Amino acid sequence: MGFTDLVGSIPFETLLLYLSALLIPLLFSVYNLTQSDGSKYIKKEWGNYKVLERRVVSEGERPVIFLTIGARTKDLPTGSHVKIKIINPENPSKPIVKSYTPTRFDGSSCELMIRIYPLGSMTPSLYKLKVGDYINMVGPTGLHRYKGNGTFTHGKKVFDKIKKIGMIAGGTGVTPMIQVINKIIETPSDNTIVKLCCFNTLKEETLLESELREAEKRSDGRVEIEFYASRSDEGVDGKLSMRNLNAEGIIKLLDISPGEEESSIVLMCGPDGFVKHARKVLKEDGRIKKVMVW
Numbered sequence: 001m002g003f004t005d006l007v008g009s010i011p012f013e014t015l016l017l018y019l020s021a022l023l024i025p026l027l028f029s030v031y032n033l034t035q036s037d038g039s040k041y042i043k044k045e046w047g048n049y050k051v052l053e054r055r056v057v058s059e060g061e062r063p064v065i066f067l068t069i070g071a072r073t074k075d076l077p078t079g080s081h082v083k084i085k086i087i088n089p090e091n092p093s094k095p096i097v098k099s100y101t102p103t104r105f106d107g108s109s110c111e112l113m114i115r116i117y118p119l120g121s122m123t124p125s126l127y128k129l130k131v132g133d134y135i136n137m138v139g140p141t142g143l144h145r146y147k148g149n150g151t152f153t154h155g156k157k158v159f160d161k162i163k164k165i166g167m168i169a170g171g172t173g174v175t176p177m178i179q180v181i182n183k184i185i186e187t188p189s190d191n192t193i194v195k196l197c198c199f200n201t202l203k204e205e206t207l208l209e210s211e212l213r214e215a216e217k218r219s220d221g222r223v224e225i226e227f228y229a230s231r232s233d234e235g236v237d238g239k240l241s242m243r244n245l246n247a248e249g250i251i252k253l254l255d256i257s258p259g260e261e262e263s264s265i266v267l268m269c270g271p272d273g274f275v276k277h278a279r280k281v282l283k284e285d286g287r288i289k290k291v292m293v294w
């Protein structure tokens with residue numbers, strides 16, 4: 001019996017059933033790989049993803065831009081980063097690879113906030129990207145995760161039963177904090193309290209003040225945010241430099257009261273010197289044992 005005879009001998013209803021069993025998963029996977037806006041699921045191998053939106057949030061010598069990339073994730077890995085790769089014009093066999101922490105990274109897209117350094121090896125190329133261009137990306141990378149309801153993991157390390165999160169962010173170091181804050185706000189049952197202190201050099205360089213104030217309002221009192229500047233005469237909430245803070249000052253700023261140290265965690269991200277100082281003084285003091293650095 002030939003193939004045509006074999007197919008002809010199968011009842012029509014059975015044939016239809018077989019065909020739908022084959023076709024439905026196939027159509028579903030094609031739909032999942034690429035949506036009409038050009039976004040697709042991000043993979044752990046390098047791939048090209050479309051720029052869906054570009055927004056300049058701050059101009060000046062070191063502008064800050066938002067790029068929305070058509071890269072989606074299934075498992076909402078709050079805390080993770082992505083890596084971007086570009087060709088190195090000086091040495092094409094050695095590409096330039098840098099990490100970025102999406103401010104939002106979920107089932108619809110990946111949103112990046114990037115400060116542009118005019119002499120940087122990567123960021124001037126990212127500044128030139130237009131909507132519809134593609135970037136080479138891989139992710140999610142990194143081990144930091146906020147699992148929700150006061151639980152963080154970093155590889156095998158677990159920090160749970162956290163009731164208060166103190167966040168200190170220097171400049172664009174605010175990006176992982178926004179990720180965690182977004183997750184808490186989007187989960188009404190997550191009652192973890194957040195105090196975020198943003199440090200910038202100049203008051204004019206304060207990043208995302210209105211967006212963060214909006215998040216504060218939407219948080220039902222769970223999130224409080226303050227903005228400081230180290231060099232301007234005064235910041236939005238005062239003139240303050242991380243370098244001048246001791247452990248007592250940091251703990252006070254983060255509203256961690258005596259007795260709350262065990263159920264609190266301090267998250268930090270920013271330039272090397274900023275993080276090094278905060279980490280050192282908190283370690284020497286010893287009261288805050290749970291610290292996560294991005």
Ligand SMILES: Cc1cc2nc3c(=O)[nH]c(=O)nc-3n(C[C@H](O)[C@H](O)[C@H](O)COP(=O)(O)OP(=O)(O)OC[C@H]3O[C@@H](n4cnc5c(N)ncnc54)[C@H](O)[C@@H]3O)c2cc1C
Nearest residue numbers: 098099100101113114115117119120121122123172175271
């Ligand atoms: C895990 C991780 C997450 C990150 N997430 C983000 C993010 O979400 N958004 C973001 O904008 N960046 C983020 N970064 C930093 C990013 O990876 C690059 O290092 C940064 O964009 C600079 O790239 P560049 O190649 O253009 O500059 P480079 O070639 O590295 O530097 C060029 C010049 O800029 C100066 N410069 C570079 N970085 C800084 C800095 N932080 N402060 C002051 N001067 C600097 C250098 O002194 C140098 O003179 C992250 C880094 C890590 C490790």
